[in-house]
Amino acid sequence: MSKYDLSQDLKRITSTTMADIVELRLREYLKKKSFKPGDPLPKELELAEALGVSRNVVREALSRLRMLGMIESKKKRGMILARPDILGAFERVLDPLIIDKDTLQDIFELRLVLEIGLADLLYIRKTDKDIEELEHIAKNEVRTESSFRIKNEIAFHGKLYEISGNDTLKRFQNMLLPIFGYVVASEKEFRSGKVTHSDLVEILKKGNKEDFRQGMLEHLKPHFDKLEKTETTDTLTD
Amino acid sequence: MSKYDLSQDLKRITSTTMADIVELRLREYLKKKSFKPGDPLPKELELAEALGVSRNVVREALSRLRMLGMIESKKKRGMILARPDILGAFERVLDPLIIDKDTLQDIFELRLVLEIGLADLLYIRKTDKDIEELEHIAKNEVRTESSFRIKNEIAFHGKLYEISGNDTLKRFQNMLLPIFGYVVASEKEFRSGKVTHSDLVEILKKGNKEDFRQGMLEHLKPHFDKLEKTETTDTLTD
């Protein structure tokens, strides 16, 4: 490491293009005018003229907003403000092959945090039908070969998120799946704690929140152990 | 309602534009060729020719990737694959004024889940200095007027995320702040559980993970109670 962390102090020169500015302006405009979903936006040419740029630039900016789901546009009717899909933007960048190692680790930790913290929602919203389905998944799992275990792992934990009744959370988890798969696949062997899925279902049926959290903690323990281990041998990466 | 629910059976026609396709193709291309950060990309004209579209369309797609931080481009040197900032894309859409009510609620729940699940990371990574800082924040808070309490609330919980040692998580929380603030502001009065910030620090010093989780649960209890309450009166929104 050099004496001064230059990349920290000197913030990178970002050649701001017109498209960047227009994107920002449009976002401000939408907010300021407090557009609601369904409201029509000005036409491209009007925007271009008002902003003093070419229609091309406006289109680049609009293309970005459209990608984020903030606007929709139809051939003649013009553009309307849509209700943006928060996670939609996220999904596009979430590719384990591109994300750097540190962030990958961060996200994996995030999963552990989520699953432990999930207990409260589960106990508020679980139904008998949910328990049945969980039981079914857990039962199925015992007699399957090891190659399918990851699939079952996903099914079980996915169902938990579903029970949480939080759509955003569920989608978030679904989005992170490829990353979890990637991290797990990079481990030598499939790790599983002493508490099995069947055990967790049993707790969900008869035990309370704290029991479940304790069980989940035990179930995920190998991962946490790995964390504590890497913690001590941690060095300055990058 | 008509005899048949058309909008359910006939899935909406989504007019996929060239820019959408090109964006997808480029993403596939980057993945397939396993580009690494810093690697140069083909020129715009080459891409346009290879894909059989105009340079404009390619530019729209590139503009999107550039916004997501996946690529950087300089005047002559061409474009290079950058290490994408996962959360960068997220920040742009996260505006409490645009997000619909249900999602807002989802995100607020997400916060509760995170703070409860955080305990494990905290006990792995906390240092004496961290505790000191937390103590300082908590102590400061007692003698400030109510108008500053939200600010202190943010400072304290923010510090917790910081202690987690998970940069992504920390940034995530920082990103969600305006939303939390929005939700809290919409409540009639500022709710706080029986366990104060000072209590939490005390637990962090002397207690174990489970104690802390229990304490946090109690601290956030008003929010959870509100959840359980809205749960029973929940009707079909939308």
Add this chain to the structure above:
DNA sequence: TTTGTAAATATGTTCTACATAACTAATTAT
């Protein structure tokens, strides 16, 4: 009232042209 047709219009797409910044090479000066 319903159906079919024509005009109008805003987005989608292409093409051309030029500006600009940055790299390369050639030229000049010391």
Add this chain to the structure above:
DNA sequence: ATAATTAGTTATGTAGAACATATTTACAAA
């Protein structure tokens, strides 16, 4: 010969015009 200056090349950034296409609107016909 080396350094400095200059000119040329190149890829992105921006502008503008033109046409294609889908969809609304209006009007006409059955």
